[in-house]
Amino acid sequence: MGAVVLKNIEKLYSDTIACTDINLSINEGEFFTFLGPSGCGKTTILRLIAGFVQPSKGTIHLGNRDITNLEAEKRQVGMVFQNYALFPFMTVAENIAYGLKIQKKSKQERAERVEKYTEMVGLSGFEHRNISELSGGEQQRVALARSLAIEPKVLLLDEPLSNLDARLRDRMRSEIKSLQKKLGITTIFVTHDQTEALTMSDRVAIFEKGRCIQIGPPEEIYAYPANSFVARFVGDTNLFAADIRNGKASLSDNVTINLETPAAGRFVSIRPQDIVFSTAEDNRKNVFPARVESIQFDGISVEYSVKVDDMSFRLVILNTSTFCHEITVGADVHIAIPGKSLKILEN
Ligand SMILES: Nc1ncnc2c1ncn2[C@@H]1O[C@H](COP(=O)(O)OP(=O)(O)OP(=O)(O)O)[C@@H](O)[C@H]1O
Ligand SMILES: [Mg+2]
Structure with a gap:
């Protein structure tokens, strides 16, 4: 006991x-x-x-x-x-x-x-x-x-x-x-x-x-x-209502993410440190064109708010000694959202 x-x-x-x-x-x-x-x-x-x-x-x-x-x-x-x-x-x-x-x-x-x-x-x-x-x-x-x-x-x-x-x-x-x-x-x-x-x-x-x-x-x-x-409530996240079926999660008409393993639910949570910048040629799955809306620097990390069409995503990148600060507000970029980073939630 x-x-x-x-x-x-x-x-x-x-x-x-x-x-x-x-x-x-x-x-x-x-x-x-x-x-x-x-x-x-x-x-x-x-x-x-x-x-x-x-x-x-x-x-x-x-x-x-x-x-x-x-x-x-x-x-x-x-x-x-x-x-x-x-x-x-x-x-x-x-x-x-x-x-x-x-x-x-x-x-x-x-x-x-x-x-x-x-x-x-x-x-x-x-x-x-x-x-x-x-x-x-x-x-x-x-x-x-x-x-x-x-x-x-x-x-x-x-x-x-x-x-x-x-x-x-x-x-x-x-x-x-x-x-x-x-x-x-x-x-x-x-x-x-x-x-x-x-x-x-x-x-x-x-x-x-x-x-x-x-x-x-x-x-x-x-x-x-x-x-x-x-x-x-516990940690920052990108939270979206989603249409989840056939191993894919659709967050909008243009953002459909292939899941690592099929799951059922109505919401997805993606931690900001799981989304990364990518290139159009990158042959990883789940790459989307995006525009940088704002950048917030806090010393240890840099937080980006980007938009894919009307959807906002937040990314957090560690400010290591090899970190490159080339991405600026208004830049056209690509982001990659790994399928395994999606947490599928029922409610
Ligand atoms: N003596 C009391 N009489 C009537 N309602 C009360 C009384 N004490 C607490 N409540 C109500 O019970 C609920 C829970 O209150 P409680 O004080 O346990 O919350 P809490 O989680 O500690 O909040 P906080 O983080 O603000 O301290 C609240 O809706 C509060 O208004
Ligand atoms: Mg209290």
């Missing part, structure tokens, strides 16, 4: 379905991420696991124990809230000791844990500061230390990096990840940022409108999206 198991979980707020039909089994020591757009039910599921709200339906197990009706304080679950929810009139040390006080730990044990976890998140020396005297990144560390101090079996992190600037976010990303591996703590991380999800997780669950759409390791979700929502 998994470390955290949700069976048929549903949560209704009067007539709003916050989440429904949720079945998840998270493994011991796993870094598991909930990824989905705003309002899809991510925070609700964390609050259900933490015990701050009760499910309308279903059960929650921690290991072999059914905790569905157990009070929050007894669950051994630590949570870092979306807005940190630190106590503004308490010092750093008082915030970190808060959960330990509720657990009626001795004064000495509280002091030891405060010292240990303040150091672990790199805030030694800040113990007596007020929360208002900390930067956003420091507050984030206090919130993390506060949830770790109770030495929970499960750590829940609700978009802990969303208020940080890009550089700090990158650093905290790897710090959280290495701390999690060091402690071996089962962690559920919530984000709407696909890069965070792909770079940090052992497995990712994709949510849409209160439902879990797909669960898998990052590479699998990226390579085999379950539907067009996942294809668009």
Whole structure:
């Protein structure tokens, strides 16, 4: 049995379905991420696991124990809230000791844990500061230390990096990840940022409108999206409705692509790095004349938007030392779309 198991979980707020039909089994020591757009039910599921709200339906197990009706304080679950929810009139040390006080730990044990976890998140020396005297990144560390101090079996992190600037976010990303591996703590991380999800997780669950759409390791979700929502949400893609039959996918009158293997479906997803520039003489299949509409340079790669008749395609080419910048806006070019790069999707 998994470390955290949700069976048929549903949560209704009067007539709003916050989440429904949720079945998840998270493994011991796993870094598991909930990824989905705003309002899809991510925070609700964390609050259900933490015990701050009760499910309308279903059960929650921690290991072999059914905790569905157990009070929050007894669950051994630590949570870092979306807005940190630190106590503004308490010092750093008082915030970190808060959960330990509720657990009626001795004064000495509280002091030891405060010292240990303040150091672990790199805030030694800040113990007596007020929360208002900390930067956003420091507050984030206090919130993390506060949830770790109770030495929970499960750590829940609700978009802990969303208020940080890009550089700090990158650093905290790897710090959280290495701390999690060091402690071996089962962690559920919530984000709407696909890069965070792909770079940090052992497995990712994709949510849409209160439902879990797909669960898998990052590479699998990226390579085999379950539907067009996942294809668009995880990684950039060219997504088209298509007429698919007899081993061919017709995206328009003039764009018909020979598939590598016959498949059935109504949509195709093509990753921008799979389409390449080509020449008319190129005898590869699936070559189409196109015009360059725009070019965006970002250092590591160059993104081109091209049109084949009225259809726009995006291509991304790595800016290696041998890369040639000869293609300009307005140029007439050819693009090749390898048949095997098409992911055929039913919906
Ligand atoms: N206490 C509540 N009362 C009524 N409706 C609620 C309550 N909490 C959440 N909801 C609704 O439930 C749905 C899911 O909300 P939730 O906070 O779980 O989304 P989320 O995925 O965490 O979104 P975000 O990325 O914006 O934080 C939303 O439609 C929200 O309006
Ligand atoms: Mg939320």
